Amino acid sequence: MRISTWNVNSVKQRVPRLLPWLDQRAPDVVCLQELKLTEEAFGELLGAELEARGYAWAALGEKSWNGVAILSRVGLEDVEAGLAGGPGFPHQEARALAATCGGVRVHSLYVPNGRVPDSDHYAYKLEWLEALREAIAKGPADAVVCGDMNIAPADADVFDPAAYVGHTHVTPPERNALNALVGLGLRDVVRERWPDQQVFTYWDYRAGMFHKNLGMRIDLILATAPVADRVRAAWVDRQARKGTGPSDHAPVMVDLDTAPDGDIGPMIPPPSAGAPRGRAKLPQSE
DNA sequence: ATGCCTGAAGGGTTCAGA
Numbered sequence: 001m002r003i004s005t006w007n008v009n010s011v012k013q014r015v016p017r018l019l020p021w022l023d024q025r026a027p028d029v030v031c032l033q034e035l036k037l038t039e040e041a042f043g044e045l046l047g048a049e050l051e052a053r054g055y056a057w058a059a060l061g062e063k064s065w066n067g068v069a070i071l072s073r074v075g076l077e078d079v080e081a082g083l084a085g086g087p088g089f090p091h092q093e094a095r096a097l098a099a100t101c102g103g104v105r106v107h108s109l110y111v112p113n114g115r116v117p118d119s120d121h122y123a124y125k126l127e128w129l130e131a132l133r134e135a136i137a138k139g140p141a142d143a144v145v146c147g148d149m150n151i152a153p154a155d156a157d158v159f160d161p162a163a164y165v166g167h168t169h170v171t172p173p174e175r176n177a178l179n180a181l182v183g184l185g186l187r188d189v190v191r192e193r194w195p196d197q198q199v200f201t202y203w204d205y206r207a208g209m210f211h212k213n214l215g216m217r218i219d220l221i222l223a224t225a226p227v228a229d230r231v232r233a234a235w236v237d238r239q240a241r242k243g244t245g246p247s248d249h250a251p252v253m254v255d256l257d258t259a260p261d262g263d264i265g266p267m268i269p270p271p272s273a274g275a276p277r278g279r280a281k282l283p284q285s286e
Numbered sequence: 287a288t289g290c291c292t293g294a295a296g297g298g299t300t301c302a303g304a
Contacts, residue, residue: 009303010293034303036294064294065302113304150304169304202304205291216304248292248303 001074001102001256005031005146005219006240007110007202007249011067012037012045014247019049021240027253028074029101031108031146034247035059035067035094042069058099066094068110068147074102086131089124096132098139103259104227105140109147114168122168125150129177137184142259145186145222148202148249151178153188157217159200169218186222189254193234201236202249210241219252230256 004027008014011032022030035042039059050057056076061067070076080098095110109132114125136145151174155161164170182188190199200215209215223231233255241250 013293034293113302115302115304152304164304167304204304207290209291218304 001029001104001258002027002253003029003031003104003106003144003146003221003256004237004251004253005033005108005148005221006251007033007148007219007247009034009247009249010036011042011069013245015045017240017243017245017247018046021237021251022053022055022071025237025251025253028072029104029106030055030069030071031106032069032071033067033108033110033148035061035069036064037061037067038063039067039069042067058097060094060097062094066110068094068097068108070097070099070101070106070108072099072101072106076101083128083131083135085134087124087127089121095128096135098135103142104256105143107136107143107145107147109145109149111148111150113150114174117166117168117171125168126173126177129174129181133177133181133184136181136186141224142226143224144227144254145181145220146252147220148218149178149220150218151175152216152218153178153191153220156198157200159198159214159216169216182222185224187225187228189221189223189228189231189234190217190236190252192228193231199236200250201252203241205248219249221252221254223254227256230259232257 039061042059054073055071057071058079059069060081077100083096097108112125115121152158201217201219203210203215237251
């Protein structure tokens with residue numbers, strides 16, 4: 001089972017990249033963030049395209065900002081929108097969505113940015129992370145916490161730690177909040193796979209940051225032990241950050257082996273005969 | 287120059303992102 005997470009920075013703008021990527025990478029489960037539209041608009045925009053590819057989907061959106069979704073072709077059950085008891089700014093934003101896919105509880109998350117340390121938004125970020133920890137603590141033993149965490153777990157996860165001193169994403173309270181979540185027994189499967197390599201998932205659009213590989217690793221897949229033990233590959237799909245019209249984030253990908261009991265979830269019928277089947281090409285520039 | 291791109295809202299520019 002292939003699980004991925006991708007902050008698409010406006011799904012409407014990203015359709016020309018998202019659909020070919022689905023065809024080429026063939027993920028079984030996709031967590032999306034920063035839809036920047038309502039779930040109704042998401043359905044109008046992509047529902048038919050997703051269903052033609054065999055994906056069930058759930059979305060939690062709002063106009064203009066935020067928005068998360070889960071796509072799955074290995075079942076999509078017990079969908080839960082939002083964080084129970086979580087804070088708002090001031091209203092509860094569209095930042096959390098969970099569903100059970102192929103026997104795994106999947107969370108698609110867009111953690112608040114924080115903006116400036118010690119700001120109201122920063123306090124909101126920390127409160128939100130605590131509410132997330134409480135929600136995950138209640139969850140089943142087989143779970144993945146996927147998304148844009150807006151925290152670089154360690155100095156190795158930013159291109160220049162000195163440049164980030166005093167900025168969000170690297171402050172001790174943010175990292176402590178992430179560690180409290182990880183302390184529930186989650187494992188950062190990409191870092192486990194690439195313990196010493198420089199791995200980034202986000203590069204600023206400006207100043208050729210991607211081309212110079214000056215980025216951050218803030219998009220994570222955290223897995224409980226039973227799921228982490230099944231990981232056979234974990235990587236960042238940098239190809240999706242190249243070319244024309246990319247998001248500023250790249251997808252994070254994990255391949256899981258079959259569960260020990262061999263049950264990867266309900267059988268899903270294949271796409272209907274008339275559905276698009278092509279393997280569109282990603283842009284080949286750079 | 288220190289918000290260098292990009293996206294969204296909605297109004298002729300501003301905010302947000304990380």
